[in-house]
Amino acid sequence: MNKEKIVISGVNGFVGKHLALEIHNNGFSVIGIGQEENVHPEISNIIDCYYQADLVEEWPDTSNVKAVIHLAGLAAVGPSFDNPQKYINVNSAMVTNLCEYYIKQETKPRIVLVSSGAVYSPDQKLPINEEGEICYSSPYAVSKILNENQAKYYRQRGLDCIVVRPFNHIGPGQASGFILPDFYDRISSLLDNENIIQTGNIETKRDYTDVRDIVKAYSKIATSLKLNHNVYNICSGKSIPGSEIFNKLKDSMKLNNLTYKTDPSLVRPTDAKDIIGDFSRIKEDLGWSPQIDLQKTIADFIESKASLIL
Secondary structure (H helix, E strand, O other): OOOOEEEEEOOOOHHHHHHHHHHHHOOOEEEEEEOOOOOOHHHOOOOOEEEEOOOOOOOOOOOOOOEEEEOOOOOOOHHHHOOHHHHHHHHHHHHHHHHHHHHOOOOOOEEEEEOOHHHEOOOOOOOEOOOOOEOOOOHHHHHHHHHHHHHHHHHHOOOEEEEEEEOEEEOOOOOOOOHHHHHHHHHHOOOOOOOEEEEOOOOOEEOEEEHHHHHHHHHHHHHOOOOOOOEEEEOOOOOEEHHHHHHHHHHHOOOOOOEEEEOHHHOOOOOOOEOOEOOHHHHHHHOOOOOOOHHHHHHHHHHHHHHHHO
């Protein structure tokens, strides 16, 4: 019996590798797309077909599939300020090429476009549901809102485009540039006689979800026979300060004397004090809710870093 196929773009990335495993474990054939010449060794045994492609130029020939989960694109808010037009061009071109390809196909899959919780204005009542106020706060957010508008356009042209808005996600295998791996890297670079790391303002609170819970939501949305909505938040429904992540990380690493000092040059004055998402819609429609607690997320992250050293 032939398995139904699901395409994952950006399959070699942090989220992509977790998603490939989730999709594979759910009994689907995984078709991967990445910029790299080869599929990442960690998932090479579960990818049935891999395409190296520059999605800004064209979408590869991946016809007759059940769903596409589009992860590829430029991510992170901070770097987008340095290359605003690049973020807008790259992220929108990929979606155009993806959707134009499938418009021409007889079999039209469900297309899951990954937006971001960063599109919401933090200056509103918390928690924020899918009807919350949108805010054009960064080139990254602008590019994601553009992607969402593209989804609306292609829905009118007959494609089943679903938008997901994940809030902050963390977990094993995450690379530098995000709070947990950045804390870990700074701690790991301390000399024997040092016990203070430099940080930005880590009293701001964010809504963090384990990446393995995030990909379970993506899988449910991609494969559900019927969806009641076109947009879904994916989040934990609670917020914690960065200092709590720091404290749990140092406790897990058994570094009781470790502390931090705020470096004014790392503080972004425009950072919102608190952000919380509302996942009621996906819970009601698909029965999804986050299952992995923060302590396990951090312990598994540390274990994943240790395995790279061995």
